[in-house]
Amino acid sequence: MAQRNVIDDFTNPLRDPEDRRLPRIAGPCALVIFGVTGDLSRKKLMPAVYDLAHRGMLPPGFALVGFARRDWEDQDFAQQVHDSVKENARTPFREDVWEQLLEGIRFVSGTFESDDAFLKLKATLDELDNERGTGGNHAFYLSIPPSGFGPVMQQLRKHGLTEDHGDNWNRVVIEKPFGHDLQSARELDQVVSALFRPHEVFRIDHYLGKETVQNMLALRFANQMFEPLWNNHYVSHVQITMAEDIGIGSRAGYFDGIGITRDVMQNHLLQLLALAAMEEPTNFEAGQLRAEKTKVLAAAHVPVDYARSTARGQYAAGWQGGQEVAGYLQEQGVDPGSRTETFSAVRVDIDNRRWAGVPFYLRTAKRMPRRVTEVALNFKKPPHLPFAQTDTVELGTNALVMRIQPDEGVTLRFGAKVPGTQMEIREVSMDFGYGGSFTESSPEAYERLILDVLLGEPPLFPLQEEVELSWKILDPVLDYWASLPEQPEQYAAGTWGPKSAHDMIARDGFAWRRP
Numbered sequence: 001m002a003q004r005n006v007i008d009d010f011t012n013p014l015r016d017p018e019d020r021r022l023p024r025i026a027g028p029c030a031l032v033i034f035g036v037t038g039d040l041s042r043k044k045l046m047p048a049v050y051d052l053a054h055r056g057m058l059p060p061g062f063a064l065v066g067f068a069r070r071d072w073e074d075q076d077f078a079q080q081v082h083d084s085v086k087e088n089a090r091t092p093f094r095e096d097v098w099e100q101l102l103e104g105i106r107f108v109s110g111t112f113e114s115d116d117a118f119l120k121l122k123a124t125l126d127e128l129d130n131e132r133g134t135g136g137n138h139a140f141y142l143s144i145p146p147s148g149f150g151p152v153m154q155q156l157r158k159h160g161l162t163e164d165h166g167d168n169w170n171r172v173v174i175e176k177p178f179g180h181d182l183q184s185a186r187e188l189d190q191v192v193s194a195l196f197r198p199h200e201v202f203r204i205d206h207y208l209g210k211e212t213v214q215n216m217l218a219l220r221f222a223n224q225m226f227e228p229l230w231n232n233h234y235v236s237h238v239q240i241t242m243a244e245d246i247g248i249g250s251r252a253g254y255f256d257g258i259g260i261t262r263d264v265m266q267n268h269l270l271q272l273l274a275l276a277a278m279e280e281p282t283n284f285e286a287g288q289l290r291a292e293k294t295k296v297l298a299a300a301h302v303p304v305d306y307a308r309s310t311a312r313g314q315y316a317a318g319w320q321g322g323q324e325v326a327g328y329l330q331e332q333g334v335d336p337g338s339r340t341e342t343f344s345a346v347r348v349d350i351d352n353r354r355w356a357g358v359p360f361y362l363r364t365a366k367r368m369p370r371r372v373t374e375v376a377l378n379f380k381k382p383p384h385l386p387f388a389q390t391d392t393v394e395l396g397t398n399a400l401v402m403r404i405q406p407d408e409g410v411t412l413r414f415g416a417k418v419p420g421t422q423m424e425i426r427e428v429s430m431d432f433g434y435g436g437s438f439t440e441s442s443p444e445a446y447e448r449l450i451l452d453v454l455l456g457e458p459p460l461f462p463l464q465e466e467v468e469l470s471w472k473i474l475d476p477v478l479d480y481w482a483s484l485p486e487q488p489e490q491y492a493a494g495t496w497g498p499k500s501a502h503d504m505i506a507r508d509g510f511a512w513r514r515p
């Protein structure tokens with residue numbers, strides 16, 4: 001097979017100028033991370049910045065500014081970046097890359113309420129603009145508890161940090177969950193849109209940055225053989241699972257009172273549903289892709305008999321990976337009477353021609369037996385099986401499983417004849433795995449999305465309309481659960497969730513997959 005010659009690609013005058021294989025490199029800019037001492041920043045954001053630098057996708061004068069309450073100097077922050085890069089970066093540590101990054105690292109200490117801190121941030125950015133040529137191009141990443149979104153944006157505007165001089169840009173990146181219900185999401189949007197123009201706002205959902213999530217678009221729309229089956233003529237039901245084996249760790253302050261439904265179902269799982277169920281966009285530009293997701297979310301709802309169409313749970317003490325682990329109510333920082341759910345399952349129906357009659361089951365939880373995210377299309381049984389009484393037919397359901405993580409790929413489950421002289425059918429799998437098919441490694445979701453922000457490319461960032469529709473789907477469920485007098489049903493850590501969740505899907509004649 002002919003090898004692609006990379007040097008020719010850059011020198012060949014006939015090369016398509018739109019060639020998307022050219023590296024995408026950000027222009028001069030500063031990335032300011034609020035909440036830089038937090039879990040997300042330490043595990044994902046700082047390593048992603050380093051990985052981008054390592055891949056040569058950041059400009060030489062790039063600057064990284066951290067903002068948090070801790071009483072740190074630049075060098076303390078630099079040490080934290082260094083440690084989290086060494087621990088969590090995808091690409092190997094290189095001294096020269098680190099040295100270059102280090103030159104642009106600064107820290108500002110203060111609270112969201114402190115005018116002094118924002119004055120210092122302004123002075124720091126002005127200095128960087130002069131020293132490193134970042135030219136007034138600033139991306140403000142709010143990696144903070146949702147209650148801080150509004151106050152920080154107000155402070156940015158108050159201190160002239162969002163001013164447009166005509167030849168610079170300012171962008172704001174807002175972590176999920178955007179609001180805690182429809183009403184608060186609308187209120188937050190009023191704050192955002194009074195301070196920023198639509199193209200300056202990036203609502204981040206890191207699942208959209210995952211390689212395997214984008215591959216759902218390739219699987220569906222780059223092939224002819226799947227789409228004809230992708231509807232209620234052939235699909236019996238769809239299961240979307242995001243299971244985590246971890247508990248809440250040190251994040252009680254954020255998680256308790258929010259719960260798993262607001263934390264990930266309102267955003268990651270409903271985005272997966274939208275990508276799995278939407279119609280084909282004309283192209284993958286922001287407007288087209290987001291319009292199709294919006295349409296399908298507008299057609300989705302949880303059937304109103306919530307006692308039957310939903311289930312919630314809370315993990316109790318149990319065993320995980322051979323170790324005894326505490327129950328949710330015993331975790332440090334959790335209110336001992338907390339009713340926060342750590343398991344959530346809902347049935348979603350989609351009222352359109354393609355999906356009428358096909359339930360989508362969404363399930364997510366902490367402290368499940370293993371970490372796995374997948375989207376599984378389960379197909380109807382064949383209308384007739386031409387086998388004799390004496391034949392052995394052990395068929396489950398045909399399924400197409402998009403394995404988002406950690407074992408990334410696609411699995412097709414179908415029946416095959418067992419070798420031998422008798423007709424014996426058994427279920428088998430056909431697998432595509434990234435490792436076996438590609439030499440390229442997948443960028444981390446945050447790597448991809450931070451670069452998109454710095455380049456000003458919005459297709460992978462949900463619109464406010466998608467956020468609001470997602471709350472509209474889940475608000476009635478959350479209200480219903482809040483009205484119940486009892487605690488969420490307990491499930492032992494390290495198991496597949498409460499009995500009510502198994503009953504919920506069994507009533508419809510199905511069972512949860514064991515991924």
Ligand SMILES: NC(=O)C1=CN([C@@H]2O[C@H](COP(=O)(O)OP(=O)(O)OC[C@H]3O[C@@H](n4cnc5c(N)ncnc54)[C@H](OP(=O)(O)O)[C@@H]3O)[C@@H](O)[C@H]2O)C=CC1
Pocket residue numbers: 034035036037038039040041067068069070110111112113142143144145146148175176177206251253254
């Ligand atoms: N953790 C994760 O895996 C993921 C998190 N997210 C989202 O990212 C955001 C942050 O989450 P996470 O990192 O887990 O949260 P953490 O609680 O770990 O971190 C919160 C950060 O905000 C800072 N902070 C809080 N209040 C103030 C204040 N009044 N003034 C200044 N700084 C303040 C803290 O600084 P200090 O050190 O001074 O306390 C800390 O740096 C959330 O919106 C979450 O939904 C999204 C995807 C995954």
Ligand SMILES: O=C1O[C@H](COP(=O)(O)O)[C@@H](O)[C@H](O)[C@H]1O
Pocket residue numbers: 244263264373
């Ligand atoms: O958004 C969140 O996602 C993480 C899980 O992310 P993943 O990429 O590892 O699947 C979850 O642990 C966290 O609670 C939530 O805020």
